[in-house]
Amino acid sequence: MQKSTNVGQAPIKKRKRMKIPHIYVLLFLISAVGAIMTYLIPAGEFERTPGPDGRETIDPESFAQIESSPLSLIEFMTAIPRGMIDAGEIIFFTFIIGGMFMVLRRTGIIEVGVDRLARKFQTKSLLIIPILTTLFAMVATIIGTPELSLVYIPVLMPLMISLGYDSMIAAAIALISTALGFTAGVMNPVTVGISQQISGLETFSGLGLRVVIFIVIVVIGCWYMMRYAKQVKKDPISSLTYEDDTEKRELYKDERDKEPQPLTKRQKLAVGTLPIFFIILVYGVTQLDWFMIEMAGLFVFMAVIVGVISGLTLTKISEAFTEGFREVLMGAIIIGIARSVAIVLEDGQIMDTIVYGLGSIVGQLPGVFSALGMQYVQLLINFFIPSGSGQALVTMPIMAPLSDMVGVTRQTAVLAFQFGDGFAHIIYPTSGYFMAALVIAGVSWEKWVRFFFPLFLIYMVVAMVFLIFAQMVQWTG
Template identity: 40%
Template sequence: MAASHKQNNNKKKFKVPHTYVILFSVILIMAILTYIIPAGEYDREYDEVSEKTVVIPTSFHNVQQNPIKFFDLFQSIPKGMQDASSIIFFIFIVGGAFQMITATGAIEAGIGKLAKALEGKEKLLIPSFIIIFSLGGATFGLSEETIVFVPIGIALARALGFDAITGTAMITLGAACGFTSGFMNPFTVGVAQKIAELPLFSGLRVRIAFLIIFLAITIVYVIRYAEKVKKDPSISFVRELEIEEKDKVIDLSNIPQLETQHHLVLATIVVGFGFIIWGVFKNGWYITEISSAFLAMGIIGGFLGKLSPSRLAQEFIVGAKSIVFGALVVGIARGILVVMQDGMILDSIVNGLATAIQSLPNSISAVGMYITQVIINFFIPSGSGQAAATMPIMKPLADIVGITRQTAVVAYQFGDGFTNSIIPTSASLMGVLSVAKIPYEKWFKFLWPLMLIWLATGAILIIIVNIIGFGPF
């Protein structure tokens, strides 16, 4: 009895803190750093080539210290929610709209039929999804947009005996592989190459090779995890969630009949997703347009599924309410950036890291640049934002230390791309996890081994391109 009591105390002692506690702790640390790190900033100017407001590399200067005071610390959270309001409301709309569609029964019937067809061929599902979404990440920078696909991925994964992490990973990690390789990503590689004065999307073949390597690693990792969960569901990192959601798992032995209204709803979903992809790729749609299209998809699909207006409204509330926890995480995480910006230490951190690279030996300067970009990505999780903030500094720095500008772009794209899948300041990641209902700490536990593999692979590839003198073509 005493031994059992001691064991219970140990379990309580090592319990992972709540996600909100983790994020607020990071906010507190950043607030303390505003008293320690000298405040500073770069001057910025509009660059006509990249069409971005970029930093002037030689303009860094110290400014008056602006430490975050006690009340400012708490203000950072509502300010963060204000800054991230478009993402937060996007999440609510996606959750509500998807619930309207789900209530028609079309998702259950359609995915059930697809899952039945894939029985015995489950291994094809994961690589297929990862490859498809990687192409979206590599070409039009698919990132936040994955949020709308996650519920379907999870439903299909569960129907085949996997879990929510598998369904989320085969979509988001696929997009991450493509986003990181970025062979035609206009928001990362495109912007960085413009600032570095390189031909747009030059080095295409090398970056396609990067994508193939990342895909091979990721597919093997996700399949291994999925197979373990299918064999023994108790080892799932989100076992508690799977138990809570067990009533939503599609029973393949009792699949609902696909009726006429179900076909109409499924057709609405296909057309709706096609419309969204067209809008993103051709017209530069972002959060407002995508959420509007998804809301229209939910309402039209609901009516075609024979739901009354009042029932649609009720289902929307149910769906939005179910993801409140995750939606608020996005705003709290944005508070970290608010503290650094208001405390005037963001540019100081960037400048300090860039200065450190200059002191490195030439042989490891490229890897140092890569590590620097990884660190900066925590503070500036926007791909184009990080390019605008760092590439004007890294371009002359690459010339000084004797590495090619193309290598500097690779260091940036890897430093920006990999960790977007794990850092809590990434609105895209937090949005995905909120829709998937996966606690951040559970996702971290699943992903950190793959993240280490990705980061190590990135370092090796950077050493290789530095040795071969990866040039502009």
């Protein structure tokens, strides 16, 4: 009889996958590193001057070192609470989105709408991904509001689950489509418009190449998401959010074998009011410069009016709001903690020093490497300034004249900014609206990174190809 060869040997241990720390821990550690940097990096600042549309920009020739002001223990202790206050607009918007969607669910119109869409796309469900992705990307590339992903996710979630997909694909359609449109910036006033004004270029010049970029990155994004969705449909257990979606699958389980659920007269009337609110939203964003506060106020009115019309009592509407608030609570906290990273760097007065130092590095690079260097400098800066317009106002006054010195056209410098700013919005945990969107979708940041990072790398390569092309032809638009 053959004896076991494992006698006396230690049991073989399974290799454990490296686990990313909880997002609270990760953001706290980043803040701590930032606090330490205030002791190591000299403080400095640029003078601020009026910029496009009355916004404040920097004078690139004015950088000077100032007296060091490293972060005190009290300042570090209060960074997170101050981050909560500073990010209050986004936090409030997140709560309102959660509450509004819960009210709409209580009316029953979400379930009926999902049932009808699921039936319509029953045999061609994959087509809904490129259709919605293209539509959302077109909106974002014109009005420059990727934050609309927060509005799309609550509607997409029950539809994707009902069609046999998962929370990840619902979040992906909303986040990737809006990020792609924002990045390509065909007529994006928030990034391209401001950057070109600062750089002395004709506003929205270079439209042709940006349209090509838009088409290429949207096609790649659709392919990537459809590939993942097809795998989930074939093998549900392969979903990155399979366990997390257990309750959602039960809530939005497929009922297409049953008779279609009819709308009551009151529900039909409630549904009829939704396009009115959508028209008001689009008009407010495009014509009245509405942002999160105004949008949140509109959503409160919408939830109450639609709820009352559909037959809910004010008490039930209030309870639905409370339940919705609870569901997005973690996301709201994350937004405040993420904002604390920038608070730390601003308190230590090293943000301008970091921007100046990175710009100086680019100035040492030759030819085509300068254009690529600008992209990656913008990519790094975006971690600390996760705002397209904010980053443009800080960096483009430096990058525009620097591009003249290193032989890069100003149009290419703007394109490098677009690539460095746009794609990172949906991977950095310091991006407030992005983290809020993940919480609304019920997708953890760690799992999102596992899903999105390969696509992010693909986009980095695509960006480099376009920048090399722009540099080789000395693109001026």
